[in-house]
Amino acid sequence: TQLLEQSPQFLSIQEGENLTVYCNSSSVFSSLQWYRQEPGEGPVLLVTVVTGGEVKKLKRLTFQFGDARKDSSLHITAAQPGDTGLYLCAGDGYGQNFVFGPGTRLSVLP
Amino acid sequence: DAMVIQNPRYQVTQFGKPVTLSCSQTLNHNVMYWYQQKSSQAPKLLFHYYDKDFNNEADTPDNFQSRRPNTSFCFLDIRSPGLGDAAMYLCATSRDRGMTGELFFGEGSRLTVL
Numbered sequence: 001t002q003l004l005e006q007s008p009q010f011l012s013i014q015e016g017e018n019l020t021v022y023c024n025s026s027s028v029f030s031s032l033q034w035y036r037q038e039p040g041e042g043p044v045l046l047v048t049v050v051t052g053g054e055v056k057k058l059k060r061l062t063f064q065f066g067d068a069r070k071d072s073s074l075h076i077t078a079a080q081p082g083d084t085g086l087y088l089c090a091g092d093g094y095g096q097n098f099v100f101g102p103g104t105r106l107s108v109l110p
Numbered sequence: 111d112a113m114v115i116q117n118p119r120y121q122v123t124q125f126g127k128p129v130t131l132s133c134s135q136t137l138n139h140n141v142m143y144w145y146q147q148k149s150s151q152a153p154k155l156l157f158h159y160y161d162k163d164f165n166n167e168a169d170t171p172d173n174f175q176s177r178r179p180n181t182s183f184c185f186l187d188i189r190s191p192g193l194g195d196a197a198m199y200l201c202a203t204s205r206d207r208g209m210t211g212e213l214f215f216g217e218g219s220r221l222t223v224l
Contacts, residue, residue: 042215100152
């Protein structure tokens with residue numbers, strides 16, 4: 001069974017601070033996705049990374065896929081209260097179903 | 111406009127009283143999934159349909175059943191809900207299996223068991 005771990009589990013920061021959250025596995029994934037889930041809503045896709053070492057930017061969010069395709073990071077610059085939510089990583093194990101990590105719950109205080 | 115619609119958003123039932131949750135999609139996607147998400151945990155896949163082909167996860171209890179009468183609709187039936195089945199149930203779709211596309215989630219149905 002392929003497992004994804006995420007750290008930290010909880011993160012509370014002040015508006016304007018930078019942060020990085022991590023998604024790690026001992027398994028290789030063909031691709032990895034990051035979702036954000038707000039309370040009472042379903043997850044919404046932020047990005048898909050496919051190539052080892054790939055870096056993608058989405059405004060203040062920077063996503064990186066590890067060279068070995070076993071890990072990924074999400075860096076947020078100058079966090080805003082609107083960034084508050086549960087950040088989930090999900091991996092595709094070469095044709096198997098999506099595997100989700102447990103998530104990082106981010107709270108950005110004004 | 112919402113593309114994956116779940117009903118009801120909130121469902122309260124009594125211990126042992128059957129419940130049906132519904133999901134409809136306007137995306138014409140081949141794959142529909144049902145996930146269970148408990149507080150502060152990752153979504154856990156219960157089963158999925160690839161077109162009409164039903165795929166059950168090995169650890170999904172028999173208490174959970176699903177139906178997909180056509181491309182647009184999928185139902186989750188919980189035959190005898192227990193207290194441990196209280197959770198958010200998420201329906202999702204994808205054009206195909208694999209991660210080259212994305213999962214489109216509904217807003218979820220939150221089940222409370224009294």
